[in-house]
Amino acid sequence: MRILPILLALAATLAVAGEAELRPSARLVLADPEAWRAGRCVIYREVNPGVADAVFYVRGRIVAVDVQTRRLGLCPQVSAREIEQYTREEFNRLVLAHPCVSSANYAREVQSGMIRLHVDQWETPHARRAASAGRLYRGMFIDANLKEGMEIELEADLLGSCEE
Secondary structure, three states, X not given: OOHHHHHHHHHHHHHHXXXXXXXXXXXXXXXXXXXXXXXXXXXXXXXXXXXXXXXXXXXXXXXXXXXXXXXXXXXXXXXXXXXXXXXXXXXXXXXXXXXXXXXXXXXXXXXXXXXXXXEEEEEOOOOHHHOOOOOEEOOEEOOEEOOOOOEEEEEHHHEEEOOO
16 A cells, blocks of 8 residues: 555656646746737846846837747856856857756756747847846847847746736
8 A cells, every 4th residue: 555655656757757847938828828919019128236227128019929849958068157257158158048957867848938029129238247147238139139120039937018
């Protein structure tokens, strides 16, 4: 009788192991698809405490919504430095690899709720110390020059409603 709970737990673990883990962004999209309808105004905000506690943003309209499955790979390594000391290029490599894992032992399939948005307006930091503080920097979104009408992709849990 003592082995029964162990066998049940093992069977449940094996059943779940075949399914991709839902990230918070996927849960948001799946829980309320209407909230992510095309044309809705959304905003991505970053607060950079080291830059006069300023708030920077990209505002736009939803073009497409998708729940994507991907395998988490290893995070890029930078020689023994804290993220605040990364160059912009090193920081961008990390952001583009995100979500990622620190060890191959943690590699797994995950589902993310991805939102493609049409960029209408933005404000980005220009102070050098903001280079590794966020996706927005000197008129750029990660490694792309921001332009009105361009499309970018973000996870749903990073976005808020413009009406908030």
